[in-house]
Amino acid sequence: MNLIFRSFLLEAGAELLKAVRAPEFIIPTLGMPVAFYSLFGIMISRGVDGAAYLLATYGVFAVMGPAIFGFGISVANERDKGWHALKRAAPSRGASYIAAKVCSTLLFSSISVACIYSVAGFAGGVALHTHVWASLMAVHLLATFPFILIGLSIGFLCNSNAAVAISNVIFLMFSALGGLWIPIHVFPSAMQGFAHILPTFHLSEIALSVSGAPGERDLSYHVFIVSLMTALLLAITALAWTRQRNK
Numbered sequence: 001m002n003l004i005f006r007s008f009l010l011e012a013g014a015e016l017l018k019a020v021r022a023p024e025f026i027i028p029t030l031g032m033p034v035a036f037y038s039l040f041g042i043m044i045s046r047g048v049d050g051a052a053y054l055l056a057t058y059g060v061f062a063v064m065g066p067a068i069f070g071f072g073i074s075v076a077n078e079r080d081k082g083w084h085a086l087k088r089a090a091p092s093r094g095a096s097y098i099a100a101k102v103c104s105t106l107l108f109s110s111i112s113v114a115c116i117y118s119v120a121g122f123a124g125g126v127a128l129h130t131h132v133w134a135s136l137m138a139v140h141l142l143a144t145f146p147f148i149l150i151g152l153s154i155g156f157l158c159n160s161n162a163a164v165a166i167s168n169v170i171f172l173m174f175s176a177l178g179g180l181w182i183p184i185h186v187f188p189s190a191m192q193g194f195a196h197i198l199p200t201f202h203l204s205e206i207a208l209s210v211s212g213a214p215g216e217r218d219l220s221y222h223v224f225i226v227s228l229m230t231a232l233l234l235a236i237t238a239l240a241w242t243r244q245r246n247k
Contacts, residue, residue: 011100019104029069029108033062034115040181042124051124053183055116056207059140060200061180062112066105067147068154068167074101075155076163079244098152105148106141113140128211135210143203146226149233156240174200202226 019026041054117133120126128136150170154163175181177191178200184192195201202222209217 007096008099011096012103015100015104016107019108025069026108029065030112030115033058033065033112034119036061036181037116038119038123042119051120052126052128052211053208053213055120055124055126056136056211056213057180057183057204058116059113059136059207060143060203061175062116063109063140063144064147064171064174064180064200066108066112067144068151068171070105070108071101071148071151072154072158072163072167073160075152076158076160079155080160102148105144109141109144110137113137132211136207139203139207139210143207146199146203146230146233149230149237152237153233153240156237156244174198179204199226199229202229 037054037058041051041058044050117137151167154166154170158166177187177195178184178198179187179195180200184195184201187195202225205217205222206219206226208215209219209222
């Protein structure tokens with residue numbers, strides 16, 4: 001057990017050091033969600049109701065970037081450079097490698113979400129009960145895991161060049177068409193129907209329900225769909241992991 005924990009600590013330390021040495025990753029990942037929320041949630045909406053509504057959706061947006069890019073591009077780069085082959089030859093555990101990346105992602109996701117909460121509270125005038133803030137934070141951090149699985153699948157199945165392109169396409173599609181930037185009720189009916197097959201839509205609906213935003217929402221339905229999607233993504237990730245290990 002001590003060896004497993006030590007392996008995890010070494011991997012986690014390496015992940016954090018790698019992130020600190022890559023400001024080109026940290027600054028956009030942490031800064032873009034705050035900038036977008038400040039623009040659309042505070043300056044354009046010009047109201048506490050709009051700021052409170054978009055707080056829930058932009059929180060999902062904030063955790064998606066570190067997960068998809070942190071795993072998809074990072075894992076693909078490490079595969080191309082031969083790090084995975086070296087780790088398989090070394091006495092290093094795969095679980096420690098994944099767990100360290102998950103912890104690093106959760107750390108940066110927490111910072112990104114906390115920045116949006118700060119802007120919402122101080123600049124947007126959003127006032128929620130303490131338990132609502134805590135519940136919303138829990139929902140946003142749990143929302144990270146489906147995107148981690150998407151990122152891992154991309155990283156295991158694609159080379160670094162393809163991973164960059166695919167990660168960007170998925171990130172933009174999930175954000176724009178999943179209702180994170182603009183509520184889907186302003187979309188045409190066909191686009192509204194498409195949003196229902198995206199995890200971002202269901203995760204944002206869960207966050208809106210927890211935050212107490214107005215509207216009729218079937219929370220159990222959205223939780224069920226997200227759980228089903230996560231199980232499917234877990235199976236895809238496991239197959240991708242097995243495929244790249246057998247190469």
